[in-house]
Amino acid sequence: xxxxxxxxxxxxxxxxxxxxxxxxxxxxxxxxxxxxxxxxxxxxxxxxxxxxxxxxxxxxxxxxxxxxxxxxxxxxxxxxxxxxxxxxxxxxxxxxxxxxxxxxxxxxxxxxxxxxxxxxxxxxxxxxxxxxxxxxxxxxxxxxxxxxxxxxxxxxxxxxxxxxxxxxxxxxxxxxxxxxxxxxxxxxxxxxxxxxxxxxxxxxxxxxxxxxxxxxxxxxxxxxxxxxxxxxxxxxxxxxxxxxxxxxxxxxxxxxxxxxxxxxxxxxxxxxxxxxxxxxxxxxxxxxxxxxxxxxxxxxxxxxxxxxxxxxxxxxxxxxxxxxxxxxxxxxxxxxxxxxxxxxxxxxxxxxxxxxxxxxxxxxxxxxxxxxxxxxxxxxxxxxxxxxxxxxxxxxxxxxxxxxxxxxxxxxxxxxxxxxxxxxxxxxxxxxxxxxxxxxxxxxxxxxxxxxxxxxxxxxxxxxxxxxxxxxxxxxxxxxxxxxxxx
Amino acid sequence: xxxxxxxxxxxxxxxxxxxxxxxxxxxxxxxxxxxxxxxxxxxxxxxxxxxxxxxxxxxxxxxxxxxxxxxxxxxxxxxxxxxxxxxxxxxxxxxxxxxxxxxxxxxxxxxxxxxxxxxxxxxxxxxxxxxxxxxxxxxxxxxxxxxxxxxxxxxxxxxxxxxxxxxxxxxxxxxxxxxxxxxxxxxxxxxxxxxxxxxxxxxxxxxxxxxxxxxxxxxxxxxxxxxxxxxxxxxxxxxxxxxxxxxxxxxxxxxxxxxxxxxxxxxxxxxxxxxxxxxxxxxxxxxxxxxxxxxxxxxxxxxxxxxxxxxxxxxxxxxxxxxxxxxxxxxxxxxxxxxxxxxxxxxxxxxxxxxxxxxxxxxxxxxxxxxx
Numbered sequence: 087x088x089x090x091x092x093x094x095x096x097x098x099x100x101x102x103x104x105x106x107x108x109x110x111x112x113x114x115x116x117x118x119x120x121x122x123x124x125x126x127x128x129x130x131x132x133x134x135x136x137x138x139x140x141x142x143x144x145x146x147x148x149x150x151x152x153x154x155x156x157x158x159x160x161x162x163x164x165x166x167x168x169x170x171x172x173x174x175x176x177x178x179x180x181x182x183x184x185x186x187x188x189x190x191x192x193x194x195x196x197x198x199x200x201x202x203x204x205x206x207x208x209x210x211x212x213x214x215x216x217x218x219x220x221x222x223x224x225x226x227x228x229x230x231x232x233x234x235x236x237x238x239x240x241x242x243x244x245x246x247x248x249x250x251x252x253x254x255x256x257x258x259x260x261x262x263x264x265x266x267x268x269x270x271x272x273x274x275x276x277x278x279x280x281x282x283x284x285x286x287x288x289x290x291x292x293x294x295x296x297x298x299x300x301x302x303x304x305x306x307x308x309x310x311x312x313x314x315x316x317x318x319x320x321x322x323x324x325x326x327x328x329x330x331x332x333x334x335x336x337x338x339x340x341x342x343x344x345x346x347x348x349x350x351x352x353x354x355x356x357x358x359x360x361x362x363x364x365x366x367x368x369x370x371x372x373x374x375x376x377x378x379x380x381x382x383x384x385x386x387x388x389x390x391x392x393x394x395x396x397x398x399x400x401x402x403x404x405x406x407x408x409x410x411x412x413x414x415x416x417x418x419x420x421x422x423x424x425x426x427x428x429x430x431x432x433x434x435x436x437x438x439x440x441x442x443x444x445x446x447x448x449x450x451x452x453x454x455x456x457x458x459x460x461x462x463x464x465x466x467x468x469x470x471x472x473x474x475x476x477x478x479x480x481x482x483x484x485x486x487x488x489x490x491x492x493x494x495x496x497x498x499x500x501x502x503x504x505x506x507x508x509x510x511x512x513x514x515x516x517x518x519x520x521x522x523x524x525x526x527x528x529x530x531x532x533x534x535x536x537x538x539x540x541x542x543x544x545x546x547x548x549x550x551x552x553x554x555x556x557x558x559x560x561x562x563x564x565x566x567x568x569x570x571x572x573x
Numbered sequence: 574x575x576x577x578x579x580x581x582x583x584x585x586x587x588x589x590x591x592x593x594x595x596x597x598x599x600x601x602x603x604x605x606x607x608x609x610x611x612x613x614x615x616x617x618x619x620x621x622x623x624x625x626x627x628x629x630x631x632x633x634x635x636x637x638x639x640x641x642x643x644x645x646x647x648x649x650x651x652x653x654x655x656x657x658x659x660x661x662x663x664x665x666x667x668x669x670x671x672x673x674x675x676x677x678x679x680x681x682x683x684x685x686x687x688x689x690x691x692x693x694x695x696x697x698x699x700x701x702x703x704x705x706x707x708x709x710x711x712x713x714x715x716x717x718x719x720x721x722x723x724x725x726x727x728x729x730x731x732x733x734x735x736x737x738x739x740x741x742x743x744x745x746x747x748x749x750x751x752x753x754x755x756x757x758x759x760x761x762x763x764x765x766x767x768x769x770x771x772x773x774x775x776x777x778x779x780x781x782x783x784x785x786x787x788x789x790x791x792x793x794x795x796x797x798x799x800x801x802x803x804x805x806x807x808x809x810x811x812x813x814x815x816x817x818x819x820x821x822x823x824x825x826x827x828x829x830x831x832x833x834x835x836x837x838x839x840x841x842x843x844x845x846x847x848x849x850x851x852x853x854x855x856x857x858x859x860x861x862x863x864x865x866x867x868x869x870x871x872x873x874x875x876x877x878x879x880x881x882x883x884x885x886x887x888x889x890x891x892x893x894x895x896x897x898x899x900x901x902x903x904x905x906x907x908x909x910x911x912x913x914x915x916x917x918x919x920x921x922x923x924x925x926x927x928x929x930x931x932x933x934x935x936x937x938x939x940x941x942x943x944x945x
Contacts, residue, residue, distance in 0.1 A: 415797075
């Protein structure tokens, strides 16, 4: 294809040298230099390339050819020069050949042509000048390299947060807990971005247990997750949740990133990090049962006592006992997964916490309550005792005056086995919390866990000691109670 | 009454009004009339022969109004009911075999435990003696009550009639009328502490060592986190005691009437007319005798609810008078009064009898009449 010389293109002869852009120098025989009007190029951008060629030989040349070979598809628009009106151009795919039919020795030609990239990615224009004249065998070559041809412009953002367990403070969790990580990607525009890829780099010791939404398309290569988010319209956001299980203790950095092929986003912060602290404190704690399963007719539950012993040489701040493999509900489970195998932590294994330091050589009995009250096989291997920092479970006592309505007790009395029975009216669609203290002013009140979910219009709550309260009521000189209707 | 100048036009009006009548029947509303009532015609006269006492047959091709259809609302008054019971009656509100008692329940909970349950409750502290919890269930009662009467207030209903004129007599027209009426009737009679003899069973549950929650207590179905007691009662006994019956009896029926008889119509003035009618009437009473009772013995109320359905044919006579106001051609409004004594209707069963007293019925009605 031949281009018709257009006189107005001479304007570029004056303008283009003033613009920045890619520049190259070349060889003897021919003098060759080239540069383009811009390096920020989008698909479809109108780009002008200027090539300066000099005949540094001592002969007059016929047919000096300047060949431009682009590495990817481009569309040629127009061309011109300041040397001759007889220059012609031929295109072949992504190649443009300019022919100076008569090039006197010592002359210089300034050639300009414009073009548009057709695809995003790296683009190189390999420029070569040569001649078919037998008196000129030398050639010169140079490359104009565009590191990136962009397809769209947008400002993407990414944020990464731990959202569960909700009771976490300082992002501390226990080994093998299940942690939910939320990663949100936003597009502030101006363009919609197709082919968005979200990356989430996990520590090697972190086991991926699930990704939400369930239909998320992702690859997992050695804990480097890459999610195909598709097209993200301007002004929209998308959130993914990852369920992780840290298997080792330590502080872990989590990285999230976002990008898209051909995206121009000068403000992109490609990753954020959020530190996850995993503790274990797996001390020399031993747990085992010393009782059979007995139905307590006062609460309709199976009860069983286990003993936790600290065989180490140092005290532990608190004790956490995880019970695995249960077919019954651990009715008095506490902490973040109150309920029955909720799956939110501990792979669904419930746990209870003795929120008091256990001295070296110390031993504490914990009462486990199961529902329904049908017996089941139990082995000590189902018990896993951990030493934990008390703060992990957010055991800060609640202010006595800050929790809902104070409920009046119908009666408080001691049962035959030494438990304290608190009877108060309840609504089955509400929950209640018992707070206890060793003084009537409740100056050091503690919360009895778990929260009460009443099964009847009257609730008989039992204070049987650990783990629901810090000690058996019979071991306390005096104990005062309040019950609150939760908001 | 002013005659239309064009008979064809009058017929067209009839067809339109007949369609409007059907629509009004469907929605219970009267449609506005379509034509304008013209100014009095000084040359128009009432039909008939005022000077003669003979009946003059109205010719078949007369342009005068010879038929009418009317539809309106009515209220029925002076309608009463009486209720009586005699014999032994069951009690519907408990089922001891299923664990439902008059003052508590002991039901199987969700634990799967075949012996104990947390799904139980009781109403009164007096039911607990030591560890023994007593439940009561009245299995039946005997009553012999005389008829207790009750009057229904103004009862709204629907009335419609179709009729025709056959003769002139002086200024009046003599004809016939067929009427239909529908009257929903609900009449209740309260029962206040009538003496009855009650068979009551007592069931005792051994709560064992638990601290029984204070009354009233209603345990939930989960069976977890609540005290449990045996599913089966420890012992039972039965006795007959004097008790009281309270609550209400209700007759909830529909009365449909069909009447047919001669009518006498005359125009009182340019826009006013009056009609008298009388004749026999038959009716159908269809509905329920409902009872909602509490049988109380030893301060334990037992709930007894139910109903007896029935249909009865009634008959009698009627006499009525209707005043018409001519709004326009083919359009009147009317006010009517009707006295319709009929035989009583009885709905009975299982020792219960509800009697609907219709011997002094009075109806007042208002609506729209379409002469054509």
